[in-house]
Amino acid sequence: MTTQDTADAPIIQVRGLRNQFGDQVVHEALDLDVRRGEIIGVVGGSGSGKSVLLRSIIGLREPDAGHIEVLGVDGRSRDSEDRLHIERSTGVLFQDGALFSSLTVGENVQVPLKEHHPDLPESLLYELALLKVKLAGLPPDALDKLPSQLSGGMRKRAGLARALALDPPLLFLDEPTAGLDPIGAAAFDHLTRTLQQALGLTVFLITHDLDTLYAICDRVAVLAERRVIAVGPLAEIERFDHPWVQDYFNGPRGRAARDSQRSIAART
Numbered sequence: 322m323t324t325q326d327t328a329d330a331p332i333i334q335v336r337g338l339r340n341q342f343g344d345q346v347v348h349e350a351l352d353l354d355v356r357r358g359e360i361i362g363v364v365g366g367s368g369s370g371k372s373v374l375l376r377s378i379i380g381l382r383e384p385d386a387g388h389i390e391v392l393g394v395d396g397r398s399r400d401s402e403d404r405l406h407i408e409r410s411t412g413v414l415f416q417d418g419a420l421f422s423s424l425t426v427g428e429n430v431q432v433p434l435k436e437h438h439p440d441l442p443e444s445l446l447y448e449l450a451l452l453k454v455k456l457a458g459l460p461p462d463a464l465d466k467l468p469s470q471l472s473g474g475m476r477k478r479a480g481l482a483r484a485l486a487l488d489p490p491l492l493f494l495d496e497p498t499a500g501l502d503p504i505g506a507a508a509f510d511h512l513t514r515t516l517q518q519a520l521g522l523t524v525f526l527i528t529h530d531l532d533t534l535y536a537i538c539d540r541v542a543v544l545a546e547r548r549v550i551a552v553g554p555l556a557e558i559e560r561f562d563h564p565w566v567q568d569y570f571n572g573p574r575g576r577a578a579r580d581s582q583r584s585i586a587a588r589t
């Protein structure tokens with residue numbers, strides 16, 4: 322461990338991150354702090370490096386330079402205790418769900434449980450998987466279904482159930498509402514907010530979905546020009562003087578999302 326993991330220390334700290342593929346520099350001098358207990362929305366144009374940032378933070382990609390700390394642990398550490406600490410503390414819902422297609426939903430949820438707690442008896446594994454499936458808002462009979470037997474929205478929830486298997490304090494969601502219809506997307510947003518509040522999660526959420534940003538994000542980080550150019554509450558970001566930010570937040574879709582969220586807030 323590199324620093325004290327105290328309650329007010331950022332749960333994720335990224336400093337001077339550099340990622341490069343051949344001649345293409347994706348990140349340069351990128352800094353970001355994620356605060357404990359927040360939902361931070363990460364936005365940016367296609368190819369701006371949101372997924373590469375996520376992969377760097379969770380240790381799936383070795384950055385070319387920079388420093389990353391997750392829960393007080395150096396993200397580049399190869400020490401097995403440190404790796405285990407990060408793995409056990411982070412749940413990830415990848416863009417495509419990344420479920421094993423030949424395993425049932427229940428078996429998918431059991432994968433991390435078996436890996437990290439190999440001595441758990443079968444009956445307990447079953448009960449834990451059932452609990453996570455219900456937590457993700459799926460009916461109990463989803464447990465025995467294959468991913469191919471589920472709708473897109475249900476597959477996302479199954480991926481979420483698996484991401485929550487180890488009760489991680491830190492949840493990464495990569496475009497969770499992509500491909501969902503507006504009602505399904507709003508339901509998934511609601512679920513994310515409910516779980517974050519009930520379980521005290523910190524959520525790192527990559528999204529293109531303006532409705533999601535307005536509905537559930539406490540702060541937003543904008544990726545452009547290879548770094549985080551702005552981070553803060555939406556009301557601040559909307560005023561940030563940058564062409565991409567202005568197009569995105571104050572274009573027709575941005576205005577519609579903001580108006581719709583305000584009218585929901587006025588009704589509740």
Ligand SMILES: Nc1ncnc2c1ncn2[C@@H]1O[C@H](COP(=O)(O)OP(=O)(O)OP(=O)(O)O)[C@@H](O)[C@H]1O
Nearest residue numbers: 342345347365366367368369370371372373374529
């Ligand atoms: N393994 C890799 N090898 C080569 N280039 C890569 C690799 N992974 C990502 N890239 C490049 O890095 C850039 C950033 O990719 P990334 O997937 O992080 O973008 P993104 O912001 O998540 O985009 P989108 O919103 O379209 O999902 C892209 O130009 C991509 O082609």
